[in-house]
Amino acid sequence: MDSQARELEALYETRYLSFRNALATVTGSRESARDAVQEAFARALAGCEGRRPDGCLAAWVWKIAYRVALEQRRRGLALAAHEPEPELLEPQRDPELAAALRRLPPRRRMIVFLRYFGDFSYAEIAAACDVSEGTVAATLAQAHAELRRSLEAEGVAR
Amino acid sequence: MIETELNARFAALADSTNDPSWAEVAARARAARRHRRRVPIAIATVLASSVVIASPATGVGGKIVRLFDRAGPPPQRIVESFGGRVDVQANRAIKVIDARKAGVVPGPRHMDWSLWLAPTKDGGFCMDGENCYGPHARHDDRLGLGVCLCGRVAQDGEILAPPVVLEGGTSNERATSLLLRFEDGASQPIPLVWVGAPVNAAFFLYGVPKRHWQKGHLPTTLTMLSADGDELDTREVHGITTRGSFPAPGPG
Numbered sequence: 001m002d003s004q005a006r007e008l009e010a011l012y013e014t015r016y017l018s019f020r021n022a023l024a025t026v027t028g029s030r031e032s033a034r035d036a037v038q039e040a041f042a043r044a045l046a047g048c049e050g051r052r053p054d055g056c057l058a059a060w061v062w063k064i065a066y067r068v069a070l071e072q073r074r075r076g077l078a079l080a081a082h083e084p085e086p087e088l089l090e091p092q093r094d095p096e097l098a099a100a101l102r103r104l105p106p107r108r109r110m111i112v113f114l115r116y117f118g119d120f121s122y123a124e125i126a127a128a129c130d131v132s133e134g135t136v137a138a139t140l141a142q143a144h145a146e147l148r149r150s151l152e153a154e155g156v157a158r
Numbered sequence: 159m160i161e162t163e164l165n166a167r168f169a170a171l172a173d174s175t176n177d178p179s180w181a182e183v184a185a186r187a188r189a190a191r192r193h194r195r196r197v198p199i200a201i202a203t204v205l206a207s208s209v210v211i212a213s214p215a216t217g218v219g220g221k222i223v224r225l226f227d228r229a230g231p232p233p234q235r236i237v238e239s240f241g242g243r244v245d246v247q248a249n250r251a252i253k254v255i256d257a258r259k260a261g262v263v264p265g266p267r268h269m270d271w272s273l274w275l276a277p278t279k280d281g282g283f284c285m286d287g288e289n290c291y292g293p294h295a296r297h298d299d300r301l302g303l304g305v306c307l308c309g310r311v312a313q314d315g316e317i318l319a320p321p322v323v324l325e326g327g328t329s330n331e332r333a334t335s336l337l338l339r340f341e342d343g344a345s346q347p348i349p350l351v352w353v354g355a356p357v358n359a360a361f362f363l364y365g366v367p368k369r370h371w372q373k374g375h376l377p378t379t380l381t382m383l384s385a386d387g388d389e390l391d392t393r394e395v396h397g398i399t400t401r402g403s404f405p406a407p408g409p410g
Contacts, residue, residue, distance in 0.1 A: 009180055016178040030173055035310070038179070042186030088171060097167050116168035148160045 005045055007057055012041050015058060015119070019065060022118035025086035025110075026069045033069070040065035058120065059127030066128075086110050100150035108143050115140060185315075185403070232257040232274065251279040258353070273325060273363050275353060299330040299390070301382040305397035315403025317371045322398060324348075324380065327361040330391070332384040336362055338395075342375045366398065373400050 016037065024033035044061050085106040091098030101109055107129075114120040114128065122140075126133045232255070257276035277283050303326040310319040324338070328350075336348040350360040369375055377395040384390055 012178065012180055012183065017172075017174070017176060021172050024173065030175065031310075034177060038183055038186060041183045045183060045187035089173070090171065093171055094167055097171075112164075116164055117172060144160045144164075147164065151160075151163075 008041060008045055008061070011057055011061065018117060018119040019062065022062075022113050022120075023065055023069055024089050025113045025117065026066065028087070028089070030089070036065050036068040039068045043068075056124055056127035058124045062114075062118070062120075062124075062128045086113050096151055096154040097147075099154065100147050103150055104143055104146060108139055111136065111139050112143050112147075232259070252284050253277045253279060273361060275361075299328070301328045301330075301333075301336075301380065301391040301393050302326040303380055303393040303395065305395065307397070307399065311399065312401070314401055315399035316401040317399065320365065320368065322366040322371060324364045324366060324377070324395065325362065327359050328382060328391070329359040330382065332388070333360055333382045333390055334385045335383050337381045337383060338364065338377055339379045339381070340370055340375055340377055341373075344370075344375075348380075371398060371400070376400075 019037045019040075020030065020033045023036055024030050027033045027036060040061050043064055086109050088094070088098045088101065101112065104112065111125055111129065114125050120128065122133050122136045125136045129136070131139075254276055257274050259274050275283050303324065306321075306323040306325060307317060311317055333350055335350055338346045338348055340346075346364075348362050348364045350362050352360045366377060370377060376398055379392050379394055381392045382390045
């Protein structure tokens with residue numbers, strides 16, 4: 001087994017669950033998210049996808065998984081021309097948070113999901129989204145402020 | 159702190175069902191490597207065997223030939239599919255707007271599986287969701303064959319939903335059709351679609367019927383035939399999994 005294969009297996013062992021849960025917000029189900037994560041790690045392991053030698057492994061696999069998820073949507077729905085809007089799978093379990101998340105723009109929401117479901121570091125999010133770490137920090141700061149406002153407003157209203 | 163609160167709320171929402179299987183990943187990777195090796199279809203040179211044709215689909219020696227520049231533009235989703243990709247190895251510019259469909263396998267509820275090709279500015283071409291090939295790629299008279307379990311597959315390998323697709327191609331100019339044979343003795347002819355310059359290669363796409371997803375009825379070989387019935391190449395068909403093909407996930 002080469003070193004990249006060992007790294008991939010170690011990443012899989014530690015991050016499979018968080019990848020799947022973050023991706024489920026895109027695919028809409030745990031089963032399809034699992035399939036996309038499995039396929040992404042397989043493509044990475046098979047060497048089907050080019051990786052920059054200095055690139056972040058987690059971000060690279062995430063990008064493959066995200067693309068697989070989009071392919072699934074395209075194959076499955078044949079209509080999904082637009083980027084998906086990530087959503088909580090079971091919004092009824094925390095309706096206030098679900099409503100607050102829905103008020104975020106989709107890209108900001110995705111970064112929140114990467115952070116809190118995917119356990120991605122700022123550097124990993126930056127690599128996964130092709131932005132700088134500063135942009136990630138600013139985006140999350142904005143998202144935190146908006147979520148705090150929304151959640152506080154919900155709390156007052158209740 | 160909002161971050162602490164979000165951590166707690168997301169943790170409460172996270173699905174803790176732990177269903178990883180590295181063995182399945184490894185099995186899929188092996189299948190992907192086979193798939194990647196499948197289409198050294200290549201093209202001799204762009205001009206060597208180009209044919210002057212007057213319509214988008216014309217019979218030439220019993221073959222269907224399609225030209226990139228004689229049909230309507232692809233749908234937006236296909237443009238976006240190609241547009242989002244970069245051919246890293248060659249840094250080729252893909253002429254996405256000229257992408258053309260070379261075949262389609264109908265799926266349930268309009269879940270069609272199609273094969274799209276797009277020419278590159280340097281005279282090569284790219285396949286939708288696949289590799290790109292340069293204008294001077296090696297000519298290959300063999301049959302390229304890939305298997306795609308494009309629908310849902312259970313963790314143990316049982317195929318739950320279609321389509322199961324055989325796809326591939328050749329640049330053998332004598333090839334006119336294919337014959338698929340099954341374990342139960344049945345056989346099925348499959349047409350080849352020839353694509354004109356700059357591709358100059360033939361492609362096929364075939365949806366394996368559900369009755370042939372079971373042991374005892376699986377596809378065995380795919381044979382490439384000439385117009386006069388000569389067997390030009392035969393490939394074994396592997397990769398259609400059945401119940402028990404993948405090891406069960408471990409406890410972790």
